[in-house]
Amino acid sequence: MELYGAExxxxxxxxxxxxxxxxxxxxVMGLFAFMTVFPLVWMLxxxxxxxxEFRTNMMGLPIDWTFDNYRNAWKIGEFDKLxxxxxxxxxxxxxxxxxxxxxxxxAFAKIKSKATKPIYGGFIIGILLTTQSLMVPxxxxxxxxxxxxxxxxxxxxxxxxxxxxxxxNTRFGVLLIYIGSALPTGIYMCTEYIRGIxxxxxxxxxxxxxxxxxxxxxIILGMTKPIAMTLSILNIPSIWNExxxxxxxxxxTSLKSLPLGIYKFSGGLSSDYGKQFAALVIGMxxxxxxxxxxxxxxxxxxxxGALKE
Amino acid sequence: MVLPxxxxxxxxxxxxxxxxxxxxxxxxxxxxxFGGAPxxxxxxxxxxxxxxxxxxxxxLKNNIFIVLISVFGQLPLGFIFAYLIYRRIVKFGEFWQGVxxxxxxxxxxVVGILWSIIFSPYGPLADIANHSYANAYSAKLAGIFQATGxxxxxxxxxxxxxxxxxxxxxxxxTDPAVELKQFLLSYNLGDSSTVQNDLVNLLAxxxxxxxxSKNNIAMIPICFxxxxxxxxxxxxxxxxxxQKIxxxxxxxxxxxxxxxxxxxxxVVLPSLSKVIANSAILCISGSLSGFALIxxxxxxxxxxxxxxxxxxxxxKAFMGAPDYPLANAIAVMIxxxxxxxxxxTFAFERRFGGKE
Numbered sequence: 001m002e003l004y005g006a007e008x009x010x011x012x013x014x015x016x017x018x019x020x021x022x023x024x025x026x027x028v029m030g031l032f033a034f035m036t037v038f039p040l041v042w043m044l045x046x047x048x049x050x051x052x053e054f055r056t057n058m059m060g061l062p063i064d065w066t067f068d069n070y071r072n073a074w075k076i077g078e079f080d081k082l083x084x085x086x087x088x089x090x091x092x093x094x095x096x097x098x099x100x101x102x103x104x105x106x107a108f109a110k111i112k113s114k115a116t117k118p119i120y121g122g123f124i125i126g127i128l129l130t131t132q133s134l135m136v137p138x139x140x141x142x143x144x145x146x147x148x149x150x151x152x153x154x155x156x157x158x159x160x161x162x163x164x165x166x167x168x169n170t171r172f173g174v175l176l177i178y179i180g181s182a183l184p185t186g187i188y189m190c191t192e193y194i195r196g197i198x199x200x201x202x203x204x205x206x207x208x209x210x211x212x213x214x215x216x217x218x219i220i221l222g223m224t225k226p227i228a229m230t231l232s233i234l235n236i237p238s239i240w241n242e243x244x245x246x247x248x249x250x251x252x253t254s255l256k257s258l259p260l261g262i263y264k265f266s267g268g269l270s271s272d273y274g275k276q277f278a279a280l281v282i283g284m285x286x287x288x289x290x291x292x293x294x295x296x297x298x299x300x301x302x303x304x305g306a307l308k309e
Numbered sequence: 310m311v312l313p314x315x316x317x318x319x320x321x322x323x324x325x326x327x328x329x330x331x332x333x334x335x336x337x338x339x340x341x342x343f344g345g346a347p348x349x350x351x352x353x354x355x356x357x358x359x360x361x362x363x364x365x366x367x368x369l370k371n372n373i374f375i376v377l378i379s380v381f382g383q384l385p386l387g388f389i390f391a392y393l394i395y396r397r398i399v400k401f402g403e404f405w406q407g408v409x410x411x412x413x414x415x416x417x418x419v420v421g422i423l424w425s426i427i428f429s430p431y432g433p434l435a436d437i438a439n440h441s442y443a444n445a446y447s448a449k450l451a452g453i454f455q456a457t458g459x460x461x462x463x464x465x466x467x468x469x470x471x472x473x474x475x476x477x478x479x480x481x482x483t484d485p486a487v488e489l490k491q492f493l494l495s496y497n498l499g500d501s502s503t504v505q506n507d508l509v510n511l512l513a514x515x516x517x518x519x520x521x522s523k524n525n526i527a528m529i530p531i532c533f534x535x536x537x538x539x540x541x542x543x544x545x546x547x548x549x550x551x552q553k554i555x556x557x558x559x560x561x562x563x564x565x566x567x568x569x570x571x572x573x574x575x576v577v578l579p580s581l582s583k584v585i586a587n588s589a590i591l592c593i594s595g596s597l598s599g600f601a602l603i604x605x606x607x608x609x610x611x612x613x614x615x616x617x618x619x620x621x622x623x624x625k626a627f628m629g630a631p632d633y634p635l636a637n638a639i640a641v642m643i644x645x646x647x648x649x650x651x652x653x654t655f656a657f658e659r660r661f662g663g664k665e
Contacts, residue, residue, distance in 0.1 A: 025393050032390070033408045035537065040411070042433065043423055058436040100314045107310035119311060126322050128590070128651050132600055132619060133643040136626045136636040137325035137332065180321025183314055212310065241416035243601040244619075248627065259418045259601075266422045266605050276422065283419040291414045295407060302410075302542060303549030 040284070047277035054273045069278035077261040077279055078253060083286075086258040089174055089246075090239045094232045096179040097186050101231060104183075105190025106220050110202055111212060120191065126184030131177065132244045138177065139248045142167035174249050178242065182235050189304070193227040194220065230301040233294055237287050258283060326644070333638035338631075355638040364613055365639075368621040369646075371528060372597060375617060376650065378532040379539065379596040380589055386536065387543025388585070392573065394544075395551040406548060409541035420538055421605025428530045439515055446513035449473050450505050459501045463493050474512040481511055527615045531606055535596065543588055550584045551577060586658035593650045597643060618643050 046054055047069055049062040057063065074080070108120050131138065150164025167173035197220070205215050243259040250256055262283040265276045291298060333355050337348040359365050390409065394402035412420060426432050453473060457465040467490045471478055482488040496504045554577065562572050600619040603609060609616040609624065616624070618639060626636035 022398060025399050029390065029393065029399055029405055032386075032540070033405060036408055036411055036541075039423060039427060040415075055431070058433050100317065104311050104314040111310070119315065122323075123314075123318060126318065128594060128647065129322060129326070129644060130594055130597075130647075131321060131325075133597065133622075133640055133647070134322070134325040134329060135619075136622055136633065136640050137328040138321070139626070140332065140633060141320075141325055141328055176317060177321050180317045183318055184322075187314060216310070237414050241418075243416070243418050243604075259416045262416065262422070263418050263605065266418070266425070273426070276426070280419045280423055284415050287414045287416070288411070291411065298414075299406065299410070299545055300549070302545045 043277055043280055043284075046273065047281045049274060049277075051272055051274040054277075066274075069274040070282070073265070073275040073278035073282065076275065077264060077282070079258070079261055079282055081254060082256055082258045082261040085171075085254075085256060086240055086286075088171065089178060089257055090236055092171075092175045093178040093182070093239050094235055096175065097182045097235055098228050098231050100179065100183060101186030101190040102194075102220065102224055102228060103216065104187045105192075105194050106216050107212075108187070108191040109194035109197075110199070120187075123184050123187050127188060129184075131181040135244060135248050138245070139168075142173055142177075142249065169250055169252055169255060171255060174246055174255070177245060177249060178239055181245070182239070186231050186235075189231060190224065190227055193224060197223055229297065230304055233297050233301045236290065237298075240287060240290075258286075329637045329640040329644070332634055333641050335634055337633055355634045358635060359638050359642070364616065364621060367614065368616045368618050371615060372617045372646075374528060375532060375535060375596045375599065376593055379535055379592045382532075382536050383539045383543050383592060384585065384588055386540045387588075388547050390540070390544045391547035391551060392577065394548055395577075396569070396572075402548075406541075406544060409544055411541070412538045413542045417538070417601040418605045420534065421602045424530060424534045424537075425606045439513075442515065443509050443513040446474070447505060447509045450508055454501055454505065460493065460496060460498050460504065463490060467493060470508065470512075474514075477512050477514055527607060527611065531603060531615060534602060534606065535599070538602070539592070539595070543592075546584065546588055547581065550581055554580050582658060582661070586654055589654045590651050593654065594647050597647045597650075618646070 042059075045061060046058075048065045048067070049057065050064070050066055050068070053062060053064070104123075108116055146164055146166055146168050149166060150159065153159045153164060154161065167176070201219060202215055205219060210218070240257075241259060242257070243263065246257050246260060247263075250260070262279050265279040331350070334350050334352060335348055336351045390405065393399045394405060399405065427434060429435075450470070450473070453466065453469045457469055459466065467486065470489060471485045478485045478489070482492075493504065558576055559572055562576055567575070597618070599617065600623070603615060603617055603620055604623075607615045609620040613621075613624075622636050622639040622643070625632045625639065
């Protein structure tokens, strides 16, 4: 009976100071959470007001709820095209990044070669660089290559006189550069993960006469589902929201992605608040839904992705 | 098996890096690069131009500012929040964590435009402030009307109103004593509530919240939004790694009578030092290349005062007449700058970090 009164280790003992401390902690947390949520809710509510109403009734609920903002913003931003492009870019890049990272990670982790160390090191340096800081040389690279290749093929009579496009203003170019940007981190994560797979499994397969590609297909792909999942979940929001690169890689509306369409609402349309808010909500919603659906996995993925050595 | 990745990697990182270095030393002025109009290496004159351009130093200063705010703002805040949740000092950890990470999921463009509206002179901040100013002023007026007997006693009323609105009245009336009296005389005796309303509209102090158009403070909203956006990410990272610490160590420390501060200093901080250093690197390279947020918030304005290096580079290459050599020199500077900072972080961690 005495045992119930005994203090178990690990249970905190409350001192007078802790109450004050806790209150402060809750206040700070609460303030931060409020500052996070409030602007977003305010934006959502404002998107249902007409611009005239927004000017006079900035903080309250709308008196007349209107959906016109969405209808107009959707039309002006041509979001029906952009969303398709965004889905394509995101899905294509994710498949490319995951496949190439796993393949290369497998080679680095399990195939012994003298070249592994320097090449792997080269990829690791890429983690520290960002493609955004290289956007000018990247732009010059893709445009010059297109021009030179076009000249070359034209003189060989292989293409017509129209502008030749391979890298600039093409979906292929965007995908290529998105995949490349995410490869260093992806390869790093996959290499570390595949190193954890016991060598014995691979050696057993080799004894059975399987080549590296067969081992990759039949063993590695199956065992790396968790890391493939993490990699995809980390990259989906960053590619969906990417702006700086696609801004210079693509100039035709039919190829643009969602963030580019929303950026249109920051300049000349900026005094038309109603449409602006609607466009912002359209831009925010897909990733919020994604977050809602995969919050657990995203949380786990983010903390894993930061474990770079 | 490595080849496809290597080719893509060289296309996206390797070749552009070399191109940036080469072109920054050249006089390339656009046009066909390979086998077209000739261009040649001309030496370090682009860097000379860069170092004598006041806008470069301004952009660099802003960049350093953002890096400092990010490293010494996002990381500590994220750490504190993570610690509060980890040690169960606040309950509902999952909830806070879930909420604070939301901004990181939203497109930077959306965030930038949203906050530029909030900070604008016609935005809600100004609106709230001006409402409260107006309310305070209208309360003051009501008091004055009560004390003087309202429109029946115009001379005293005029005098008191002039006293109460010293800061704004000269902007509305050139000779307040005469003109305000005239103004008040134009109302009927029974109109005292109308008159008060009109006076509030005319004379209540107004706050012109032009954060983003005033030179000296335009960086403050940008830094604030940077904090707003990324603190949750570091909260997640730190919390996940704290949860990996063996709970028994902490319980043992508690039994030995260690205070909360001691646990933090001697158990949690040392075992997280590597994670902190890595987060700092993430933070540095992220804030150095931060581009979309500022483009959407201010576009580098007013008068290029909020430019950071990446916006400065973008401006040189894509706005107006392209100046590719200079833009490439900036790209090289950004890469060098981030490598230096990352090196410093590593050195710092090695010197002061916990042993594993």
